[in-house]
Amino acid sequence: MTNSTRSGKRDRLAGAAVRVLHEQGVEKTTLADIARAADVPVGNVYYYFKTKDQLIEAAIAAHGHHLESVIATLERLPTPQERLKALVHSWVEQRDLAAKYGCPTGTLASELDKRDDGLDRAIAKVMGELLGWMERQFAAMGREDARELAVALMAAYQGISLLTNTFRDPALMEMEGHRLERWIDSLA
Template identity: 60%
Template structure:
């Protein structure tokens, strides 16, 4: 690495850390209770440096939503390697259940952020959060379509609604086993869907 690329690499690393920690801290504390200083501290970046990368907290929220979208893309990319669309959908549910402890503490990262942002008057960031959820719905619908099932979009809504519901209840009741039980119910539902016709 040349001397001229080192500062760029350090800057990219700081921005990356800030984005990663913004996604985590905003999920844990919520938008209104999170300060730029909270995110800077979590990222181990001086708070004054945050403004170099992100001018406002809303910019950090956008970055966090991009992080959620990237995580979803990584997850669905891994699942897409499975040859059977039903196995891909089941793998998605198993991933959700595997995150049950986090869901019980904080809810779904994107769902809770979307609900919180919807309460704001500007109506901009909530649309961005909805875009991430739309990506998940579109991916799930593509799997149902690949299975030859009718109403693939409706089935995707049922699946994602099931996840959002179990995540919300696990969080509200602080009971991760809700995710386990409801995840098992979703897996049985996926197995019961008839692809024959």
């Protein structure tokens, strides 16, 4: 087996872990569920990950890589205001998924917080990266209250994700997205 084949299966398992953990939750998810979703024989999972916690760590890393990719795409936009609004738009595009399962990163953070294994700190680091990026955007807009604004934006998104999921109503996310875009415009 070549290194790229190994890396491909490992990445498939990590990606499947992200999906299955989001859809089923940490406690209900088994290694067999993830293997099935990745189309990898369950016995092969142990070659890449010895425990479910190692797979959760890989899922957290995948969340981090996805965030890096999103930020790299947003950074191509010319102004911090446009970047923040594009971030909000990307959240709104995921409204159907949020209605079914909530925010992928937020729900994982909430579940991991109930455990005593430190994985909650790893997902908090990923969320902290997004918070820091948002803070830098608000600061680039000349806002001295950039940290407060970043926290408010993150809180608004996490809150609307919870409500969208609770009421199974994607329109709530869309409505809040429009409000957040107007709010960002008002801060410029």
